[in-house]
Amino acid sequence: MTPPKRASGPGGDRPLRADALRNRARVLEAAEAVFAAHGTSVSTEEVARRAGVGIGTVFRHFPTKEALLEAVFVARLDRLAAEADALIGAEDPGEAFFSFFARVVGHAATKNAVTAALAEAGIDVRETTAETGRELRRALGALLRRAQDAGAVRPDIGLPEVLALLVGASQAAEHVAGDDGVRARTLAVxxxxLRAAPDHAE
Known part of the structure; x- marks a missing residue:
C-alpha cells in the first residue's frame, strides 16, 4: 500500500491533509498537461493557473520547478506500472502486451523532455525513479511472459530486448512527432x- 504523501520542507514528516492531497494531485495533473502541450520551459505560474490554485500552493508542495518535474515523472511511471499490472490478467495477452508497448511510446515526447530537463538540472533520474522503475519492469516482464506463453511474442525475446526496443521506438516517435502515420508504421515494423513465427503460435 502506498504511504500517504508528506509535506515538503520544514516539518516534512507530517502526512498531508486531505485538502492538501487534493491540491497536490491537481497541481501534478495540471503540470503534466501543460508540459505535454507546451514543453518543460513553461512557467510554474502557468501550471498554477491550469490547476486553479495560487502559485504559493504550488511552491508549498514543490519548492522548485525541478521538484515539480521530478514528481510529474515519477507519477507518470507509477501510472504506467499500475496500467501494466491491470493488463496482466487480460483475456488476450498478446493484445495487452502490444497495446501497452504502444501506450508507452505514445507518451515518449513528454517523458523524454522531462528526463532531459531533470538531467540538465543535475538530477539523477535513474536514482529518483529506481523503485518505480523496478515495479514497471516487473509488470512489463509479466506482460511479456504471458504474451509468450500465449504464442503471441517470439520466445527468444527477453525483457532487456523489449526495454531496448521501447527506448528506440520512443526516440523514433519523438523524431516524427506530429506524423501519426509514420509512427504507426514504425510501430508495426x-x-x-516481436511477433512469434506461425510455428510458435498456438
Whole structure:
C-alpha cells in the first residue's frame, strides 16, 4: 500500500491533509498537461493557473520547478506500472502486451523532455525513479511472459530486448512527432519483429 504523501520542507514528516492531497494531485495533473502541450520551459505560474490554485500552493508542495518535474515523472511511471499490472490478467495477452508497448511510446515526447530537463538540472533520474522503475519492469516482464506463453511474442525475446526496443521506438516517435502515420508504421515494423513465427503460435 502506498504511504500517504508528506509535506515538503520544514516539518516534512507530517502526512498531508486531505485538502492538501487534493491540491497536490491537481497541481501534478495540471503540470503534466501543460508540459505535454507546451514543453518543460513553461512557467510554474502557468501550471498554477491550469490547476486553479495560487502559485504559493504550488511552491508549498514543490519548492522548485525541478521538484515539480521530478514528481510529474515519477507519477507518470507509477501510472504506467499500475496500467501494466491491470493488463496482466487480460483475456488476450498478446493484445495487452502490444497495446501497452504502444501506450508507452505514445507518451515518449513528454517523458523524454522531462528526463532531459531533470538531467540538465543535475538530477539523477535513474536514482529518483529506481523503485518505480523496478515495479514497471516487473509488470512489463509479466506482460511479456504471458504474451509468450500465449504464442503471441517470439520466445527468444527477453525483457532487456523489449526495454531496448521501447527506448528506440520512443526516440523514433519523438523524431516524427506530429506524423501519426509514420509512427504507426514504425510501430508495426517493431511489432512484426516481436511477433512469434506461425510455428510458435498456438
Amino acid at each position: 517493431v511489432f512484426d519483429g
